[in-house]
Amino acid sequence: MEEELINTKNTALSFILEAKGERELEEIRLQFLGKSGKLTLTIKGIAKLPIEKRPEIGVLANDVKKQIEDALGRKLEELLSQTTINCDIDQTDPGIPSPIGHLHPTTQVLNETIDIFKTIGFQVADGPEIETDYYNFEALNIPKDHPSRDTQQTLFLDTRNTNITPGEIILRTQTSAMQGRIMEKIKPPLRVIVPGKVYRYEQVDASHGFEFWQLEGFMIDKNVTLTDLFGTLTYFLKQLFGEDTKVRFTCHNFPFVEPGVEAYMSCSVCKGKGCGFCKKTGWVEVLGAGMIHPNVLKTAKIDPKEWQGFAFGTGFSRIIALTYQINDLRTLTNPDVRVLKQF
């Protein structure tokens, strides 16, 4: 009987603990303490016990009854009090901000970009910013004295205390430098994007900097075509800027591609109507691209008769700026929390 009482108590208490509402609580009360409740019946049974056992069990039974009643009371109070507080809340009071930080727009747009290219099978590479003239220029069909070097004024590293020719080690001016490095190490087929910092000898203003981000991409396979390049770039821009983005291509010259391409998209700020961002043209230049020049493949010991590919590059800082309508690239290196918490 002792054991039965304790079991009844434990069962009742666990039921009470789990009770979700007043009605359920009342059912539990009836189940245990009602006229034909479990405990009530047990207590009635005490009369049938030998007389010497009755006081001891009686005390225990009363204790169990009291504990169940107390638990019911506490639970009822708890249930009632929950409803009361909810009613009192002014839901228009401002929420307390979670102490969570913010990821930089560069990181956010980079992650979006990686996601987009991953869906079409591209892998992501990184690479040295301290680069050789060879990978940055020569391997890309840009020999010394090539006039196109003028468009990429270069920062040179100090060669003191070494036997390295001054000018041979530079800060890379373009992430395209990774084309040669990757191509000479692994056989095609290849689909690669390379985001990263690049450096130029340029004065800082709202749309230029000496240090900024680029994104390079290239693909080599047996039958990669110019239509694939146009399709891939359109896919990327529409995924990032929205399906209603318009894309336009023009011919352009970069020594490491032939045919060469430049891609424009309808201005994401004014939706092509014309604004300060797009110099009132409705279009912004976003990517340089083309079919990889056979000389670049040959330099990397890839046979251009067997393999062909496309390459593209973009001023990634500019893409980030366009994503958030930032009109000054310097915003991307400003650590002001009033800037950061907007992202």
Place this chain on the structure above:
Amino acid sequence: MKAPVSWIKEYVDTSLSVTKLAEKLSEVGIGVEAIETHENETVFDLEITPNRPDWYSIIGIAREVAALENKKILLTIPPIPKPKKTLPFTIHNNVELLEHYSGVLIDGVEPKESPAWLVKRLKQVRLRPINAIVDVTNYVMFELGIPLHAFDYDQIQGHEFFVEKARGGERFTTVDNATYTLPKDAIIIKDKNRIVDLVGIKGGLNSGISSKTKRILLQTSYDNPVLIRRASQALSLRSDASTILEKGVDKNGMMGALSRAVELILKTAGGEIASEVIDLKDELFAPWKLNVRSKRLDKILGIEISQKQVLSILENLNLSPKVIKDSIECTIPTYRNDLKIEEDLIEEVARHFGYNRFPLTLPAGTIPTIPIPYAKPYKMENIIKNLMKASGFSEIYTYSLVSEKDIEEHGINSEECLRIDNPVSREYEYLRLHLYPQLMKAFRQNKVVSKTIELFELGKVYSGRSIKEAKENYALCAISNAKSFLHMKGIFQRLYSDLGIKEEVTLDVVRITNQWVLIESVISPLFEKAIHHTSFKLIPQYPPIIEDIALVVPQSVKTGGIIEAIKKQSGLIEDVSLLDRFEDTRTFHIIYQSRERNLTTVEVSRIREKILSYLKKTLRTQLKERA
């Protein structure tokens, strides 16, 4: 380059509207950057790529319009008239420097003001009118893309020219009265006594056209582009002429330009031809053949363009296509020096077919799965960045280039840092060795605008005393005025565990002030050690035994050492942590756990004895006596 639309239309008949023309030109590669108005007429501002020096000319633009519209170029240049007399003049050329030289003397010129039509054109292309002779040379340079120069014949001492390379160090005053010290190997022309021309860049003041000039030598030449470029760079002196010449002009264009300039000078400045035409060259500069295979064309472009259309495009571009079996043979005019390989012809077809008429496809073929070299650990970077964000930190990106002051004010010797030879400014001269100086700067910047400041950067740091030892590594740095050092360390510990790395965290820099706590760590090694997916461990099925031990520890003994020492004593110790620290007492929280059975108190007390005796022996640490 500026190109007045009305000037283009002098050579090609087009009915296209200005905006349509701009759009078409841009599509074929002549980027119309802006549509402007100069002298009440529409002028295109063009971006010319370095491979197309022929487009640095109105005729070059007109040729492209003609090709687009299937029209012919309208320009006839009369031949230079026969001389009625001959003035003495000798030139000693060096064909390695000037592969092609053409010149002629004109007597009896009057270098007056240019007529209105000529002045208007020069102003439209942003040139200052000077006098009829100089203006004509400039006009023809813009018209045909071939620079010319006119000398005052009477200022040429000895009436004799010597074409040479500069020895370096010679002084030379240009026609606009600026004096330069010439670099070695600049191409120069000397008369009997003096340097009179810095070829391809600027003429000399000593022999230029003045209002008193009566007799002139008019010349044009194909100059070694590399030497022009080097000299122009060394002097930081660029002229319209050098901009064109360094890209290599039409080697066959000299006579046309000279004839055109003669025609216009006789018209605007008068005079008569006073010498035979001098035309010096060792070669004929003949057009060359280049083939494009139809199969290759389709394979690169991804579409099939009918042979008829291909031939029509090539014909319109003056490439004289001829079908030979499976390929098309073109004859390349000498002004198209950019056409050297088959792919160049493929581009010609594609751009005039119209890039925006191509269908859009996504690449077929297998998706590469072999890990590439230089793979970027962006997944791990994101684990770290998201953890930092969740812990309250906002991410910043700062410059990798810093100033000497930035470095030295933190007690770092700038000799330890990699240096740029030609920095944009002294502010950005060195590559950063650490991230923290810039995090501290960012903290200071934010002090006035925010109470709580918690920032982090995950970026590259650069080390090496010389570029031979240069290394690039990723580092993580965080600064906070809301967390203690142990909170910050806790975040780094969580970072290790999220990357599946089971070792004590390494902190390379720890700075604590009354305002903030900062830690920095090079994290590239973690990318190597990280485990992509750690294996799951079952929740223990047997209860642990937990106990707290208060130890009296000498001040010099580190908590980390004690924890390590305790853990070493038994495989049944699941975890040890520091619960409390008070005066010389440190309380350690030890969890004993077996995965196979219930531990007995006897077992645990045996381990405890082992721990205590070991600590006493090695770390002078003992159990605190109960008071």
